Ligand SMILES: O=C(O)c1ccc[n+]([C@@H]2O[C@H](COP(=O)([O-])O)[C@@H](O)[C@H]2O)c1
């Protein structure tokens with residue numbers, strides 16, 4: 001199991017990222033050329049199959065073990081009235097996840113994913129980022145490692161999601177810190193806030209950036225100052241996946257913002273990731289452009305929980321099924337293109 005012993009170990013891992021197996025990628029690409037269809041006619045399904053082959057290091061990748069994890073945590077900045085819901089909802093939704101009644105439970109069941117629910121110190125909200133760092137270094141490392149622990153070696157595809165009232169505020173701050181732009185550009189309506197709450201949110205992000213930006217010397221420091229426990233956990237899980245050449249399906253705005261500091265440091269970081277969808281949250285579309293990822297789905301979702309990622313799993317399954325099961329031109333005695 002991957003664990004980051006200290007800041008240096010985390011930062012060193014980010015500098016030395018494994019690449020996909022090029023022989024498997026080439027073998028999968030060659031097989032795509034043999035299947036009974038005009039070259040390229042399955043569009044992104046073909047790219048998905050070769051992407052999965054490279055990361056799973058086999059010519060014909062499989063999806064027998066899809067694992068999802070939902071990390072939940074609370075945020076000090078929520079006390080400023082930046083969400084449409086009270087902070088108690090985080091713990092109440094965790095109880096709902098445990099009972100199997102939330103959207104992600106249903107979607108994980110329907111796409112055949114195993115789901116882990118990981119509450120992170122719900123009774124200890126982070127520091128309010130507008131006036132102090134969200135986490136101490138020890139707390140941030142603990143959250144990174146709680147995330148890394150879900151990327152278990154036998155997983156063929158990992159997705160991570162989150163639940164945390166107020167967390168679109170730190171997500172906006174992380175995005176601005178990584179890729180520039182002002183607070184208003186990255187702040188959206190989250191759970192459905194009114195104009196007054198949106199103004200408070202923009203002000204909180206402005207203050208957080210003014211306070212912390214000069215001190216964000218590395219990716220861990222940025223996550224520690226501007227992030228939160230579930231956010232650091234997602235970053236830890238996605239990095240631990242990369243270290244094991246495990247492909248990852250990214251969910252919405254917060255899941256993508258979690259890796260923004262890692263991508264700012266190493267632009268190659270998202271090579272093992274597919275963006276499942278583009279959320280309705282302001283900022284997600286531009287964030288995906290910075291991550292250089294084209295989302296698979298546009299469904300107007302703004303739920304989080306890993307819901308968009310779970311919805312994309314059947315698409316990956318279909319890509320791998322066509323790749324693995326279609327007849328070749330030779331097998332079906334179909335003439336090849338001239
Ligand atoms: O995934 C997204 O793009 C997304 C967009 C908006 C809201 N959310 C969810 O809503 C919560 C954060 O919204 P807010 O307004 O409390 O900051 C948190 O629990 C997220 O899972 C998620």
Ligand SMILES: Cc1cc2nc[nH]c2cc1C
Nearest residue numbers: 085089163191303304305
């Ligand atoms: C009810 C509810 C469910 C959620 N799931 C993810 N974020 C959420 C926010 C709220 C408010």
